[in-house]
Amino acid sequence: MNSFPILRAIQSAWRQHSVPGQLVIQITDACNARCPQCGMRTTEPFPRSRIPMKDIRLIIDAAAQKGFQAISFTGGEPLLLFDDLLEMIRHAAQAGIPCIRTGTNGFIFRESSDRNFTGRITHIAERLAASGIRNFWISIDSAVPEVHERMRGLPGVIAGIYKALPIFHECGIYPSANLGINRNLSGIRHEDIHSPESFYENYCSGFDRFYQRICDMGFTMVNCCYPMSLHPTEPGSGLSAVYAAAATAPVVNFSRVEKALLFKALFNTIPQYRSRIRIFTPRTSLLALYRHYTQHELLPYPCRGGTDFFFIDARNGHTYPCGYRGGEDLGRFEELRPADTLKNRRDCRLCDWECFRDPSELMGPLLDLQTRPLTALKRFATDRTYARLWLEDIQYYQACGFFDGRKAPKWERIRKGGCDVIE
Numbered sequence: 091m092n093s094f095p096i097l098r099a100i101q102s103a104w105r106q107h108s109v110p111g112q113l114v115i116q117i118t119d120a121c122n123a124r125c126p127q128c129g130m131r132t133t134e135p136f137p138r139s140r141i142p143m144k145d146i147r148l149i150i151d152a153a154a155q156k157g158f159q160a161i162s163f164t165g166g167e168p169l170l171l172f173d174d175l176l177e178m179i180r181h182a183a184q185a186g187i188p189c190i191r192t193g194t195n196g197f198i199f200r201e202s203s204d205r206n207f208t209g210r211i212t213h214i215a216e217r218l219a220a221s222g223i224r225n226f227w228i229s230i231d232s233a234v235p236e237v238h239e240r241m242r243g244l245p246g247v248i249a250g251i252y253k254a255l256p257i258f259h260e261c262g263i264y265p266s267a268n269l270g271i272n273r274n275l276s277g278i279r280h281e282d283i284h285s286p287e288s289f290y291e292n293y294c295s296g297f298d299r300f301y302q303r304i305c306d307m308g309f310t311m312v313n314c315c316y317p318m319s320l321h322p323t324e325p326g327s328g329l330s331a332v333y334a335a336a337a338t339a340p341v342v343n344f345s346r347v348e349k350a351l352l353f354k355a356l357f358n359t360i361p362q363y364r365s366r367i368r369i370f371t372p373r374t375s376l377l378a379l380y381r382h383y384t385q386h387e388l389l390p391y392p393c394r395g396g397t398d399f400f401f402i403d404a405r406n407g408h409t410y411p412c413g414y415r416g417g418e419d420l421g422r423f424e425e426l427r428p429a430d431t432l433k434n435r436r437d438c439r440l441c442d443w444e445c446f447r448d449p450s451e452l453m454g455p456l457l458d459l460q461t462r463p464l465t466a467l468k469r470f471a472t473d474r475t476y477a478r479l480w481l482e483d484i485q486y487y488q489a490c491g492f493f494d495g496r497k498a499p500k501w502e503r504i505r506k507g508g509c510d511v512i513e
């Protein structure tokens with residue numbers, strides 16, 4: 091397996107003026123958790139769907155044939171279809187896709203005091219390890235176990251994750267903690283936050299406690315999902331989510347001012363932890379988002395959604411530019427021609443979906459250096475902070491082995507990252 095898909099992405103950007111394709115396949119919208127921030131929670135009364143295996147195989151083959159480098163199998167809860175999921179991963183690996191990801195809400199880690207827990211988790215980890223998976227994420231919503239478990243409706247999972255991580259590591263899988271930013275992170279009730287300063291301070295300590303907790307749990311990698319509320323009065327409200335992971339619930343609903351403070355808090359907290367845990371979130375993205383929400387600056391680079399990145403919906407198995415442009419059904423992925431994507435191409439900056447936003451932001455300068463070198467150099471010369479952060483991010487990614495979830499971190503290579511702070 092090529093362990094450096096991001097390196098390959100860099101090479102591709104340089105040689106072909108493009109970003110290697112990334113496909114997010116929602117294999118099912120069924121879920122057994124109760125997250126208030128999500129329209130797929132088990133209590134939502136809608137008929138659940140899944141993409142048939144034969145269609146998934148066709149999609150994977152088409153992705154490989156089109157040169158896509160990354161496939162994420164998402165849900166719902168992907169592990170509800172564990173046997174089929176393993177088959178999908180194996181098929182993608184055999185088709186030559188180097189970067190294959192999936193994850194879980196953690197339900198498998200319940201009942202960790204059962205006598206057969208270790209055997210059960212070992213069996214799962216061994217089968218995953220043999221499948222060809224590169225990255226495996228586990229959702230964690232809070233530094234406080236009770237808060238996380240109440241939000242997910244999955245009691246006891248944090249104790250189970252503590253026990254399970256060494257087993258996964260032993261099997262050669264280094265799971266990533268996946269934080270969905272939400273209001274419970276601050277640790278105090280929203281009505282008790284009375285000023286922007288107090289909002290900022292509480293989220294700084296919230297992120298700090300979160301990173302501290304996942305380091306203690308034994309995670310070696312972490313990612314952060316930006317709030318994906320589609321608020322009716324916000325820019326981007328024209329979006330219609332085909333991916334029901336977006337919700338208008340207050341727990342994930344933040345105003346523009348609050349989002350700016352969140353991104354600032356995260357930006358300023360990350361450097362303290364970069365040498366202790368591999369943090370996928372690029373600070374370049376956070377700076378761009380902070381400026382976007384404070385100074386109404388256009389995000390520097392348009393999202394690659396609909397150009398190089400696509401989403402496949404569980405309900406009809408069709409392709410969309412992403413999970414949030416539900417009005418743009420592009421049909422079956424295997425029938426999608428490059429001409430169709432060019433026709434549908436638009437410089438979209440309507441949301442902050444980190445799955446597409448972060449790689450778009452990181453790859454943007456590389457594409458510019460190749461296609462519009464003068465513009466790129468001028469930008470770097472006039473915005474030294476951005477240039478410095480981007481170089482730091484690239485160096486950090488390299489030191490982290492490009493976040494290969496099948497390799498242990500090499501801490502001696504990973505240094506504390508970045509001294510720039512947003513004042």
Ligand code: SF4
Binds near residue numbers: 122123132166167
């Ligand atoms: S966020 Fe994930 S785990 Fe939670 S209800 Fe939605 S699909 Fe299920």
Ligand code: SF4
Binds near residue numbers: 329394440446447
């Ligand atoms: S910014 Fe990207 S993820 Fe968001 S709506 Fe546009 S294409 Fe979709």
